[in-house]
Amino acid sequence: MYRRNIKHILIPLAAGLALVIGYNLFLKPILPPPTAQRTETVEPVAPPPAPPRSGSPESEDKSVRVLDYSVVPPTPHEGLLEAIRDEIEKHNLSLAETKLKELPSTVLSNAKSKPFVAILWNNLGLQQERLNGTRASVKAFKRAADLDDSNSVILMNLAHAYWEQRDRALNAEFLMKLMKVAPEEPFPHLAMADLLQEQDDLQEAAKHLDQAADRARHDPGLRSYLAAVTAKVRRTQSVESRMTAKSSTHFVVKFDGEENQDTWISALEILEEAYREVGQKFSHFPTKPIMVVLHAKDSFQGATGSPAWADGLYDPTLGRIQIPTQGATTDRKWLASVLRHEYVHALLHDRFGASSGALPTWLNEGLAMQLAGDAWPELDQAMSGDFTVTPLTYLEGSWGALPASAAIVAYAEANSATRYLIERWGMARVDELLTALQAKSSVADAIQNKLSVSYEQFHRQWIESLEASQP
Numbered sequence: 001m002y003r004r005n006i007k008h009i010l011i012p013l014a015a016g017l018a019l020v021i022g023y024n025l026f027l028k029p030i031l032p033p034p035t036a037q038r039t040e041t042v043e044p045v046a047p048p049p050a051p052p053r054s055g056s057p058e059s060e061d062k063s064v065r066v067l068d069y070s071v072v073p074p075t076p077h078e079g080l081l082e083a084i085r086d087e088i089e090k091h092n093l094s095l096a097e098t099k100l101k102e103l104p105s106t107v108l109s110n111a112k113s114k115p116f117v118a119i120l121w122n123n124l125g126l127q128q129e130r131l132n133g134t135r136a137s138v139k140a141f142k143r144a145a146d147l148d149d150s151n152s153v154i155l156m157n158l159a160h161a162y163w164e165q166r167d168r169a170l171n172a173e174f175l176m177k178l179m180k181v182a183p184e185e186p187f188p189h190l191a192m193a194d195l196l197q198e199q200d201d202l203q204e205a206a207k208h209l210d211q212a213a214d215r216a217r218h219d220p221g222l223r224s225y226l227a228a229v230t231a232k233v234r235r236t237q238s239v240e241s242r243m244t245a246k247s248s249t250h251f252v253v254k255f256d257g258e259e260n261q262d263t264w265i266s267a268l269e270i271l272e273e274a275y276r277e278v279g280q281k282f283s284h285f286p287t288k289p290i291m292v293v294l295h296a297k298d299s300f301q302g303a304t305g306s307p308a309w310a311d312g313l314y315d316p317t318l319g320r321i322q323i324p325t326q327g328a329t330t331d332r333k334w335l336a337s338v339l340r341h342e343y344v345h346a347l348l349h350d351r352f353g354a355s356s357g358a359l360p361t362w363l364n365e366g367l368a369m370q371l372a373g374d375a376w377p378e379l380d381q382a383m384s385g386d387f388t389v390t391p392l393t394y395l396e397g398s399w400g401a402l403p404a405s406a407a408i409v410a411y412a413e414a415n416s417a418t419r420y421l422i423e424r425w426g427m428a429r430v431d432e433l434l435t436a437l438q439a440k441s442s443v444a445d446a447i448q449n450k451l452s453v454s455y456e457q458f459h460r461q462w463i464e465s466l467e468a469s470q471p
Contacts, residue, residue, distance in 0.1 A: 065153050066126055067119040073112040080107070081116060088124050093131070096124055097140070108147070118148035122157060133439045134164035152182040163191060166287065166353035171195070186215035186222060193233070197318060198288060200245075200252070202237035206230055229317055236318055240293065250275050250286060255294040255325070263294055263325050266332060267339060274340045278347065278371050283431055286350045290343070292321045314345040316356060321346055340372035351438070358437045360396035365411060366418025367430075389466075392417060392459055396443060420462045425451055 072082045080103070087096035100120060107113050125140030141158040148154060155178050162170035170191055178188040189212035196205035209230040216222040243254040248268045255264045271292065279285040314321050321342040323335075345368050349356050395410050402410060422430055429450060436446035444455040451458060 065157060066123050067151075067153055069116065069119045069123060073116050075107075075110055075113045077103075077107045077110070077113050081113060081120070084120055088120065088127060091127060091131075093124060093127055096120075100124065100143075115148050115151070118144045118151060118154060121147065122151075122154045125157065125161070129161070134161050135439075137161050138165060138167065149177070150181060152178075152185075155181055156185065156187070159187065159191065163187075164354045166350070168287070184215055186212040186219075186226075189215065190226070193229075197233065200291065202233050202240070206233045206237065209233060232317060236320075239295075243293070247289070248272055250289055251292055252289050253292045253294065256296050263335070266335060267292060267294060270332075270336045270339050271343060274343045274372070278340065278344060281371050281427060282344075282347060283427070284347060284351050286347060288350075290321065290346050290350075291319060292323075292339070294323060294325045296325060314342045314349070316349045319346075319349075337372070341368045344368040344371045351434070355438050355440060358440055359434070360392070360437075360443050361399055362392050362395040362410070362414040363418060363421075366414040366421075369411075369415045370418050370422060389413065389463060393443075393455070416466065417462050420465055421458075424461075424465075 069085050072078050072085065075081075080099075084096050084099045087093075087099065100117070103117065108117060121140050121144035125137040125144065128140055129137035138158075138161045141154065141161050144151075144154045145158045159170060159174070159178055161167070162174075172192065172195060175188050175192045175195070178185070179192075182188065189208040193205040193208040193212065196202070196208065209226055213223055213226040213230070216226060240254055243256055245252055245254045246264050246268065247253075249272070251268060251271045253264045253267050253271075255261075271290075275285065313323075321339065323338050323342070345364065348359060348364060348367065352359055390406075390410070390413060392413070395413065399407055399410055421433075433446050433450045436450055437443065441449070447453065447455050447458050453461065
């Protein structure tokens with residue numbers, strides 16, 4: 001499949017791409033996945049949910065919780081605490097934080113004022129999060145939790161911040177405490193399942209997913225997500241329980257015993273080389289070992305739920321690169337190409353964490369091809385000749401509805417646009433662009449702020465560079 005010659009269909013199909021895209025976006029029902037794509041990044045069965053939250057929100061943002069601090073406890077420090085509360089309400093956050101840090105020890109040791117100070121830190125954190133993202137709020141939530149670790153709202157907000165940042169402080173000890181303080185919340189069990197999946201304890205992960213589902217009785221969306229993830233975890237556990245695992249410094253490779261003995265050795269060598277080379281280009285290295293599963297030819301589709309055309313995939317729900325070993329022992333170049341491509345997807349997911357949905361698909365796939373050195377000459381040929389380019393805005397979301405013809409050129413455009421982005425602005429600026437997207441800026445805002453051109457200008461300049469390169 002990797003060597004498939006598709007040159008004879010690329011140019012004719014490219015000419016009608018705009019009509020095909022428009023038809024599929026607005027009229028046509030969802031179709032089976034394209035048949036000419038050799039690798040796939042599987043989307044989560046649903047966006048990983050943020051911690052279920054309730055309470056008395058201060059604004060229209062229903063995903064955060066503000067604790068009531070309208071009544072200041074009657075203590076000798078009442079005036080000081082009231083002044084800090086007022087600064088938070090006026091959004092003078094730097095001044096409020098400074099005053100909180102300078103509170104005398106007598107305030108923090110007072111049984112009445114100490115819980116209120118925790119509330120002040122909590123509400124300050126929420127304001128910081130609204131203005132500058134979750135990363136800015138972690139310290140405030142942590143201080144609040146240090147002052148009052150029995151307050152379920154504070155601990156849930158801290159858990160939310162840890163989850164968003166993929167912070168390793170969201171560990172088993174913290175989650176066990178959260179389960180005791182907030183026994184009816186599904187999120188601690190969902191997060192524990194995620195942690196157990198990373199540790200490859202899928203059986204226990206499935207148990208916590210069941211407990212999360214039991215606590216999400218009144219949230220149909222979350223229950224649907226949990227049911228789909230639980231089914232995937234149980235299926236994966238059943239398949240992988242028969243496999244052998246071998247580890248290197250940065251990867252764990254699972255395979256079917258003797259059948260793939262030579263392949264896992266080659267896979268680890270390729271992956272460790274990718275770890276060094278891609279990490280240097282990308283200025284990011286995984287925060288934890290990455291799981292790679294090598295499936296026998298006849299089990300890949302059934303085990304992963306992937307389509308017949310896929311040569312490999314990265315599954316962010318389970319955090320695994322999965323490939324079939326068909327042909328791997330005889331074609332090391334194919335194996336290296338697929339592993340490096342999917343490794344870039346894994347690396348991007350590791351960096352973005354809970355914000356992975358903010359990364360447009362065209363850039364995700366383009367970076368996978370560019371950073372992995374993933375040569376696919378047919379893609380460049382798809383960009384030659386006369387054809388109508390699909391706006392990149394149409395290629396930001398899922399490509400699952402695109403037919404094969406549109407998918408081929410979508411990959412070609414992603415590859416070409418990302419190559420232009422890197423050559424024109426350099427990887428340092430691309431890194432800034434990714435950071436802005438990670439902070440949940442829109443694609444248009446991120447491009448405007450980091451490249452100093454509008455999304456439309458970037459698109460036009462990229463097209464002009466294509467035209468200039470044509471003979």
